[in-house]
Amino acid sequence: MVSTFLSSPSVDLSQIRLEIRSLQSHLVIWRRHIHQRPELGFQEQLTAEFIQEKLDEWDIPHETGIAKTGIVATIVGNRPGRVLAIRADMDALPIQEENDVPYKSQHDGKMHACGHDGHVTIALGTAYYLSQHRDFAGTVKIIFQPAEEGPGGAKPMIEAGVLENPDVDAIIGLHLWNQLPIGTVGVRTGALMAAVETFDVTIQGKGGHGAIPQQTIDSIVVASQVVNGLQTIVARNIDPIESAVVTVGQFQAGTARNVIADSARLRGTVRYFNPNYAGYFEQRIEQLVSGICQAHGANYELNYDSLYPPVINDGAIADLVRSVAETVIESPLGVVPNCQTMGGEDMSFFLQTVPGCYFFLGSANSQRGLDFPHHHPRFDFDETVLGMGVEIFVRCIEQFCR
DSSP: OOOOOOOOTTSOOTTSOHHHHTTHHHHHHHHHHHHTSOOOTTOOHHHHHHHHHHHHHTTOOEEEEETTTEEEEEEEOSEEEEEEEEEEEOOOBSOOOOOOSTTOOSSTTOBOOSSHHHHHHHHHHHHHHHHHOOOSEEEEEEEEEOOTTTTOSHHHHHHTTTTTTTTOSEEEEEEEEEEEETTOEEOOSEEEEOEEEEEEEEEEOBOEETTOGGGOBOHHHHHHHHHHHHHHIIIIISOTTSOEEEEEEEEEEOSSTTEEOSEEEEEEEEEESOGGGTTHHHHHHHHHHHHHHHHHTOEEEEEEEEEEOOEEEOHHHHHHHHHHHHHHOOSSSOEESOOOBSOOOTHHHHHHHSOEEEEEEEEEBGGGTBOOOTTOTTOOOOTTHHHHHHHHHHHHHHHHOO
8 A cells, every 4th residue: 555644744753654654545445434433332233344345355364253242353573572552442422513624523422532543543554564574573462452442452352362462562552542642651660550340329318397407317417428438538538649439429319498318329430559458448438428327327238340440560570661752753752651640440350461562642733623632522633643553563663563
């Protein structure tokens, strides 16, 4: 394939090899094709069909139907060596797109508002390049994963054996990141993204007339004390050197101004970096809710779910990504180590299983209005980043598989 390279004039692309620069217009076409056809978790049929079509076109062996819609492509180098996996998530979000662009979502109420269309495109570009340039040792497995946004596709793919036959030695993945400008990379050893846990508390009191409170157990008063009590977990139970968040995002109770509500519902999320806190917040929240309800004579029901563990990068693989990024990125900001976020990602399950690194590839361009945050109905990114992502992946492969 030969094409004209489309670029952003503010970014130095001199370190991207000509063969990848020549792919840029194809990368844009692929990305926009996927962007127009967003699909929610475990429903990525059209996206999977498009990926299969390209892999077939390039004679790349692959398995389909893994964890419903997942795909794994395997590319073998020209000599024996280690096995490196690359992971790209495929799913979109239940958001109505507000961008007025030719490639706007054609699926009502669904949108690629987190850059996963770009992730798939970069992985496809990497697959194509490797199919034409097999001068590396070992094997590369490219994992196209469903349902990162929920309920989570990484764990069922691992359980289906995507890290086996051949066994994967390490894994890398990237997230296009509008919190960073294009021409930068965020990478660090250790925790990059937080664990994601959720809780749902129903407090059962005793309703009654608003003017006769002595005959009631006011669920709103009890729930309000629970909300205040939850804030003390981070403030007084967690080491101040650590980072954690307990957020109550929903408080639902009552039907009328002169009626004391008999029940109240709280829903929230917990985030933390340190894996040693796994299980702690569930126990502490249970203690607080139980104690407050007991003091007021109320009952409660607590449902707690641990969704994703924290994203923990291996030191050696993070150093590999960092060294590669330093050779590709030509920007005053360059490589950014202070890039942690309390957002979560099920890439964490892969990183629990094999050493690896997940990193952020800056994709915002404020001069072009491409800097809306993730999960926003006007989210979009500078497509110049697509070739940069392919170059970084290819260089990581060349360094690891040699």
